[in-house]
Amino acid sequence: MASTTDPVCGMAIEESSAAGHITREGITYFFCSSACQQRFEADPQQYTRDQPGGTSS
Numbered sequence: 001m002a003s004t005t006d007p008v009c010g011m012a013i014e015e016s017s018a019a020g021h022i023t024r025e026g027i028t029y030f031f032c033s034s035a036c037q038q039r040f041e042a043d044p045q046q047y048t049r050d051q052p053g054g055t056s057s
């Protein structure tokens with residue numbers, strides 16, 4: 001099984017148990033709940049910004 005991260009709430013989820021998903025610009029995002037999916041749809045850019053690992057600032 002593949003695990004992924006809900007971009008809205010940051011929760012780790014299994015793709016197979018995701019409540020929903022959206023494909024955007026060739027990337028599929030999975031959501032733990034329809035509420036998270038709706039938040040993503042309302043403002044996708046807020047959640048699709050590149051966030052490379054690390055917290056250099």
Ligand SMILES: [Zn+2]
Binds near residue numbers: 009010011
């Ligand atoms: Zn979520």
